[in-house]
Amino acid sequence: MRVHRARRLLVRGAAAAALVALVAWAAPASAHVTITPSTTAAGAFAVLEVSVGHGCDGSPTTEITIRMPPEITSVTPARNALWDVEKEIETLDPPAADAHGNEIDERVASVTYTARTPLPDGYRDTFGLAVQLPEDEGATLVFPTVQTCEEGESAWIEVPADGQDADELELPAPSFVITAAGETAHGTATEEASTEHDDGDDQGDDAGDDAGDDVGAWTIAALVLGVLGVVLGGAALAGQRRRT
Ligand SMILES: [Cu+2]
Structure with a gap:
């Protein structure tokens, strides 16, 4: 009992706690392009949910390109029935080591989703990226993202300067901080x-x-x-x- x-x-x-965290998190970020990781634990396998909350000044979204931080060497993007997805591969010179200690000489540098039917302003969509997080606890992973619309584009690539609040940025790049292994x-x-x-x-x-x-x-x-x-x-x- x-x-x-x-x-x-x-x-x-x-x-x-979750509710309060959600309110604090969602209030400033709900309208932006954001990334919500299923876990932030060092070394963990995570699904990153990329959310697109609106168009470019009202214009429908036609394409989203998410650049992967150098700390992430392997990405498996989820397919989405309304979008075509493509991985851009980059050569690693010198080669790096993957999670299993194998040498790898290329990685997914960015993932691009192209709309079969443009996403109207006022509707949101999400894209799932399966990744393994790096071991460096405390590191900030930044995912510069470019949103292309029928008219214009929004480059979500701003990073706060030292001491600056990310909420002050107009187009902040989606990011999150790696936490201790297992603490999730x-x-x-x-x-x-x-x-x-x-x-x-x-x-x-x-x-x-x-x-x-x-x-x-x-x-x-x-x-x-x-x-x-x-x-x-x-x-x-x-x-x-x-x-x-
Ligand atoms: Cu916004």
């Missing part, structure tokens, strides 16, 4: 899912007990994250209000 209540608390805490929202979700499955069979009860010992720590972590999220969210909102 205790475990179940703690688990519920954990879920609530995590949900609150994805990992938490797996943990929750596995304890969920454990209810019922014998084998699961053992695993459930093990998880129960950890629940206290997880609950505290979730609550701390929740409070942090509220503080960050408040700061983001305050910052936004100041500007308007």
